[in-house]
Amino acid sequence: MSDVLTAPYVLEYTYKRSTGPIIGRFFSALRDRRIEGVRCKSGRVLVPPQECDPETGESLSEFVSVGPAGVVTTWAWEADPRPKHPLQTPFAWALIKLDGADTALLSVVDVPTESTMKSGLRVRPRWRAERIGEMRDIECFEVAT
Amino acid sequence: MRDVAVISFSQLLVDKAEANDAELVMPVVREALGRAGLQKQDIGFTCSGSSDFLTGMPFSFVGALDAVGPWPPIEESHVEMDGAWALYEAWVRLQHGDIDTALVYAFGRSTLGPIEDILALQLDPYYEAPMWPDATSLAALQARALLDSGRLSDSDKKKATAEPPKIVDGAAAVVLASGDRARKLCSRPAFISGIDHRIESHLLGVRDLSHSVSTEIAAKHAGCFEKSPTFAELHAPYSAQELILCDALKLDKQVTINPSGGAQNNNAVMVAGLIRIGEAATRVSNREADCALAHASSGPCLQQNLICMLEARA
Amino acid sequence: MSDAVKLFKAPIRLEYTIPAGRATSRFCRGLASGRLYGQRCPECKKVNVPPRGACPTCGVPTEEEVLLPDSGTITTFCIINIAFAAQALELPYACASILLDGADSTLFHLIQEVPVAEIRMGMRVRAVWAENKLASLEAIRHFKPTGEPDALASIEGHF
Ligand SMILES: [Zn+2]
Numbered sequence: 001m002s003d004v005l006t007a008p009y010v011l012e013y014t015y016k017r018s019t020g021p022i023i024g025r026f027f028s029a030l031r032d033r034r035i036e037g038v039r040c041k042s043g044r045v046l047v048p049p050q051e052c053d054p055e056t057g058e059s060l061s062e063f064v065s066v067g068p069a070g071v072v073t074t075w076a077w078e079a080d081p082r083p084k085h086p087l088q089t090p091f092a093w094a095l096i097k098l099d100g101a102d103t104a105l106l107s108v109v110d111v112p113t114e115s116t117m118k119s120g121l122r123v124r125p126r127w128r129a130e131r132i133g134e135m136r137d138i139e140c141f142e143v144a145t
Numbered sequence: 146m147r148d149v150a151v152i153s154f155s156q157l158l159v160d161k162a163e164a165n166d167a168e169l170v171m172p173v174v175r176e177a178l179g180r181a182g183l184q185k186q187d188i189g190f191t192c193s194g195s196s197d198f199l200t201g202m203p204f205s206f207v208g209a210l211d212a213v214g215p216w217p218p219i220e221e222s223h224v225e226m227d228g229a230w231a232l233y234e235a236w237v238r239l240q241h242g243d244i245d246t247a248l249v250y251a252f253g254r255s256t257l258g259p260i261e262d263i264l265a266l267q268l269d270p271y272y273e274a275p276m277w278p279d280a281t282s283l284a285a286l287q288a289r290a291l292l293d294s295g296r297l298s299d300s301d302k303k304k305a306t307a308e309p310p311k312i313v314d315g316a317a318a319v320v321l322a323s324g325d326r327a328r329k330l331c332s333r334p335a336f337i338s339g340i341d342h343r344i345e346s347h348l349l350g351v352r353d354l355s356h357s358v359s360t361e362i363a364a365k366h367a368g369c370f371e372k373s374p375t376f377a378e379l380h381a382p383y384s385a386q387e388l389i390l391c392d393a394l395k396l397d398k399q400v401t402i403n404p405s406g407g408a409q410n411n412n413a414v415m416v417a418g419l420i421r422i423g424e425a426a427t428r429v430s431n432r433e434a435d436c437a438l439a440h441a442s443s444g445p446c447l448q449q450n451l452i453c454m455l456e457a458r459a
Numbered sequence: 460m461s462d463a464v465k466l467f468k469a470p471i472r473l474e475y476t477i478p479a480g481r482a483t484s485r486f487c488r489g490l491a492s493g494r495l496y497g498q499r500c501p502e503c504k505k506v507n508v509p510p511r512g513a514c515p516t517c518g519v520p521t522e523e524e525v526l527l528p529d530s531g532t533i534t535t536f537c538i539i540n541i542a543f544a545a546q547a548l549e550l551p552y553a554c555a556s557i558l559l560d561g562a563d564s565t566l567f568h569l570i571q572e573v574p575v576a577e578i579r580m581g582m583r584v585r586a587v588w589a590e591n592k593l594a595s596l597e598a599i600r601h602f603k604p605t606g607e608p609d610a611l612a613s614i615e616g617h618f
Binding site: 134 | 287
Binding site: 003004005006007008009010011012013014015016017018019024025027028031132133134 | 463464465466467468469470471472473474475476477478479480481483484485487488594
């Protein structure tokens with residue numbers, strides 16, 4: 001047996017992050033069960049919105065409503081969720097391109113089995129009952145009927 | 146550009162380190178210096194790469210410095226990244242022309258904490274990190290995107306997976322020297338003929354995960370496409386990522402990929418990229434190759450990529 | 460409509476199991492048995508305590524263990540006057556860097572059993588050991604003045 005001592009150690013930070021105007025408006029809309037993107041000069045709509053155009057660096061401010069439904073562009077099955085994950089039963093991680101958006105959003109899809117998942121699947125958000133203006137106001141996505 | 150070469154390399158990988166950071170770094174630094182025939186006072190610049198979050202101790206890289214004897218203060222720097230980026234900084238520093246040698250080291254006690262949660266902290270903090278996706282799930286999103294791209298042969302489809310890599314603890318050290326000094330200290334230095342790194346968006350949904358655009362641009366600027374490497378050491382913890390990198394680097398079947406075994410079996414976080422450079426340089430120095438390619442990656446799904454071309458010179 | 464969102468909570472909690480390393484483990488086991496061990500550098504011969512397994516001056520491994528007395532001299536100190544979340548001691552109290560006799564680097568610990576206003580550089584102190592000694596610096600409850608004359612000259616170069 002090794003004579004090296006070990007000790008448990010917990011690192012904990014109670015961060016509060018400031019959102020800035022763009023992310024703040026996106027989160028405010030989530031609280032109202034709406035999803036907004038931001039339009040670049042090229043016409044592309046970024047969802048989630050970014051403060052600057054990733055191609056030109058210009059400040060962005062033109063908001064547009066998107067979704068709320070969209071399609072899965074890629075996905076990965078999570079058979080064994082960890083306590084920090086958004087759902088505690090098996091689910092799929094997914095990138096989802098909402099109707100009217102040109103970029104995809106990372107979220108999770110609540111489906112009963114892996115075989116339900118496929119790229120191109122149409123999904124819609126399920127809203128958290130108590131929304132406070134943050135990413136997890138979207139509890140998950142579910143299959144759109 | 147000034148000629149700069151890798152003249153020695155040392156690595157140490159263990160399933161679970163009992164050492165503190167300085168004790169882990171000490172053996173590789175001493176071995177790399179010893180192989181180069183140098184002592185600590187012969188080194189012009191020291192640069193290290195690591196992440197404090199691996200051990201949960203802010204400024205842990207300061208403690209690791211004890212391994213190189215930093216008192217009275219030496220000229221040194223640190224990157225909160227894989228040691229391959231510390232090597233890049235040291236290469237830039239050697240371009241200034243006033244010093245001839247540099248020591249680069251990396252260390253990662255990757256097994257101490259919840260590595261999947263720790264890696265989630267490098268994601269976009271507003272839209273992605275709050276869901277705590279793990280690196281393996283994100284790599285699986287990337288593997289799926291590659292499968293869906295329709296670009297893979299049937300045999301490559303079997304390789305497009307995201308089996309989690311084996312996480313180990315480790316450290317590595319590289320000594321760099323410029324031009325004539327390199328030739329004096331090493332019978333066959335591995336000269337860096339090109340080195341470049343590029344980064345992609347923080348947001349996964351903005352990227353085309355099935356392509357590595359940053360690798361392709363870094364490779365172009367490192368002169369990769371004008372060379373014919375015998376070996377390529379690719380920092381791909383997941384096998385689907387290896388396929389994406391081979392595609393971006395336009396590597397044909399003649400190139401031997403990861404003769405060292407790569408990062409899938411031995412992923413020492415923050416160290417594995419520097420090891421790729423050390424492994425590729427060793428193939429050049431021991432005459433197995435006249436030219437070798439090394440690649441290092443950082444961030445989720447190959448977000449940031451560094452290409453380093455190594456070659457022998459007459 | 461309620462106010463626009465400006466902030467959100469993003470807490471982080473990470474649980475680790477940290478191996479202390481070889482040198483620190485030996486030091487902590489020494490504390491559990493009421494002894495203070497430093498390590499002597501094979502090159503510059505300086506004694507580092509707490510030991511880290513490496514000499515910060517020479518960059519070489521340090522193996523030789525040196526048993527040190529539990530007395531020393533305050534090189535510098537500070538007095539804590541302001542309450543904080545994890546505060547365990549009554550205010551005001553003092554922490555000091557202590558150069559143990561025979562050591563070349565300083566140890567950080569509490570100074571008690573003396574009014575804080577009387578604490579000074581050069582003051583001679585001795586460890587007060589806990590009855591149940593853990594394998595950590597908590598094996599020493601605090602240091603207290605010995606009453607010997609001040610030894611400012613002995614801490615030259617350690618301020
Ligand atoms: Zn020494």
